[in-house]
Amino acid sequence: MSCNYTKLLQPIKINNMRLKNRIMLSAMGTFTPMQDGTDSEEGIRYYEERAKGGAGLIMTGAMFLNEKTAQGGPTLALHNTRAIPKATVMTERIHRWGGKIGLQLSCGTGRNGMPDIGERVPISSSANPSFYNPEMICRPLEIEEIKDIMKDFALGAQFALNAGFDAVEIHGHAGYLIDQFISPQWNTRTDEYGGSWENRTRFAKEIVESIRGVVGPDFPILFRISLDHMYEGGRTLEDSMPILELLEKAGVDAFDIDSGCYETMDYIFPTRYTGEGCMAYVCEEARKHVKVPIVNAGNHSMETAAALLESGNADIISFGRQLIADPFFPKKLKEGRREDIRPCLICNEECIGRIFGRLTQLSCTVNIQVCQEGATQIEKLPESKNIAVVGAGPGGLEAARVAALRGCKVTVYEAADRIGGTFGAIATAPFKKRIRELITWYGVQLDKLGVEIRLNTKITPESPELIEADEIFVAAGSVPFVPNISGMDDPRVVDVTEAHRKGVEAQKVVVCGGGLSGCDAALELAMDGKEVTILEMMDACARDVMMINKISLDRMLAEYKVKILTNTKAVGIEADGVKVEKADKTTEVIPAEAIITSFGQKPNSAVAEAIADRYPLKTTLIGDCQKVAKAGNAIREGFYAAMALQ
Structure with missing residues (x-):
């Protein structure tokens, strides 16, 4: 791809913090912190891998001030000094690679909190209905509780200093508690924290002041905020501009901006349907109202990121899932290896979907090593093996890639005239662009690794190619399920x-x-x-x-x-x-x-099981030929199959 990425790789300062480039890891919950309020080795290694890969600024997921206001996933115990030593390990392992790390501070989700986490009845700015259970009315915070929150932000800021963080970011985003104070649709208070615009912004302003009182004038404070709620009755882009101006005067050193709220949740976690760079539009107006650096997120590709920086409307690009999919993409860009960057599919399946659905730690459809970096290092085998991979769908391609990285001689046999399998064949829509890019990426990687791909080659249990192989990976995929209804032979x-x-x-x-x-x-x-x-x-x-x-x-x-x-x-x-x-x-x-x-589909199990029956000691079945599932399952099984080689 012809694009000038120079701006993306240039240094920039936020207050007194100098970043080596303009690539930031978005704040995302990892579900790796442990019950004692320290992060696990898996969580620390996750952040470290992104710093090692070249990101200029690592931002932690939202860390809640205390258990009472949290109502979210597990976080660092900011209110407890016993968590400081392990957090120091985290920051120093980021600094070891020349990166900076910010601690995102949150006073909670408020009405967006799940009722079974934290307080039984969620807190909010006012008596708002809970997002997940509108029949449950949130309890408005009392004045004394608000004052306690300010003290807790000061404690969180001191935690950041003690543990060696380079910046803090206030999570005022997405309709969470701070946003519930700022926004009139959620704030109906009649005291000094409600009513007028000045009163509604008081909560956010006092948070900035509380932190600044601890960290001093030179320590960077970022503020994350949605500028456009994107639903009728929500805050508009125009409404948000005075808020930015007020917070800049209060001491905010950079704004991390995008759009959406829980009422428009697919912009909180943008999907493939919302498109690339889908929230860049908020930057142009914001640029007119603030002088401090602007950070922007929202399904950015390297190309949309470069274009936004060149426009001057933003200064730093926040990459979340792309840095999950390929933590080394900044390094690859720097080395001129754009074709080696593994694309995020924007599928949400194994990152936020895994957390939402299973309450377990972060992973990725295309990068199985996420949050398992220490346990899944790809190492060469003592002796090379001859590997036959039957099927060039995503599972077979991943198995071939990892086996080749482990030093094996790999041949892929594919019955069709192209790689990608059904997964690649159905990726013709504009919103499936990233799937097409992933299949192209696999082709490039396998070519560079010397993997031979034989297209238009149908393998049967009797094929001589299987006799010569030391190990056989069968990723034969699935076939359409055809119901017994009349007229299915109609040419239409x-x-x-x-x-x-x-x-x-x-x-x-x-x-x-x-x-x-x-x-x-x-x-x-x-x-x-x-x-x-x-x-x-x-x-x-x-x-x-x-x-x-x-x-x-x-x-x-x-x-x-x-x-x-x-x-x-x-x-x-x-x-x-x-x-x-x-x-x-x-x-x-x-x-x-x-x-x-x-x-629907059904497993293409006949040939797979026949091969396994003929060569039971050297055959591994991968993906849909056993059980039809999503592409991430096939990629994971392909990765595991190659990693299990001994």
Whole structure:
């Protein structure tokens, strides 16, 4: 890619802190801190790896002032001095690589808190309904409690100094507690912390002053804030400008800005549907109102980041998931190796999705080493092995890559005419750009590692190539599930994968099956101007889609006028279209010029098990050929298979 990344790699100062470049690791919860309020070795190594990879500024996830106000994930115990020694280890391991590290301080989530964490009834600025349970009304903070919070911020600032942090960042973002004081839709107080604009900003202003009183004039204070809540009734970009001006006068040294709140959660955790650089728009107006550096986040690629810096509207780019996917991307950029940067898929599946869904530590769909860096170092084998990989989907590609890094001679056999498998074949939509980039990245890496890829090569248990292999990795993937309904041989009927490969010419399209694959295909076709209907036998579409991604997907399906028929089962293909059965057992025909089937996949297990049965001592099955799952599962199994070689 032709792009000038010079600006991204230039140094900059925030107050008295000099950063070697303009790349910052976003503050993201890792779920690695332990019950004693210290971070685990896994958490420390996670931050260190990003510093080692070249990020100029590492920002910790939000660390809560105390357990009472937290109502979030596990954090450092800022209120307890016993956590200082281990935090010092963290900061010094960042400094060892020439990076700086900031401690993000938060007084809590307020109405956004989960009711079963922290206080039973969430706290807020006012008697607001809890976000997760609107029937539960939050308890307004009392004046004395507000004063205690100011003391706690001072304690947190002293913790930062004692442990060797280079900066602190105040988490005033995303409709959390500080934002609930600032914003009139959440602040209905009648005391000195509510009512007028000056009173509503008093809470945030006093926090800045409390910290400044501890750290002195030269220590950097950043403030993270959403400038546009992006929903009717929320704070607008225009509303936010006086807040920035006031906080700059109060002593803020840099603003970490973007948009969204929990009412627009897919901008708190941007999805592939929101696009790259999706919150850069807030910077132009902010630049007119403040003189201190501006940090911006929001699905940035290296290219959108460089363009924003060149515009002068921002000074530092905050990368979250991209630095999770490839912690060494700053170093690679510096060395002119853009093609070696592993792209984040913006899938949310194994980072925030893993935390939300399983309450466990951070990971990544494409980088299995995240938060396991110490236990998953890729090392050469004592003796090289001859590895045969059957299938060039994501699982097979990852197995081949890691095995080659371990010094093995690797050959990949793929029945199709290109690598990527089904995962790559269906990545034709604009919002699947990063998937296409990942498949390209695998091709580049395997080529550099000397891996031989034989396309249009079908492997059977009798293939001589398997006899010669020391180890066989079978990643044969999955095949479409075809239900027993009449008319499936109609020429208008095409499987969803083939629809992506060959395209769809017809204007009126019916997609049978409302899972992620069907919904994405429907959206892509609608974006191309086609009239699309989704048929789904369950009571809702996209049930297999991660909750935050579903918010974006549902909104875009509505925006592009995709018609969705739930509780509607396809029972036959007829001359005029698709015959369906509704919940009340009545039937009708949905007109269609083209019919895309997306009934799901089933393991391509026959050949996989046959190979394993013939070579039981040297065969490992990977990914969908055992159990159909998301791409991250196949990549993880491919990584583990190659790491298990001895």
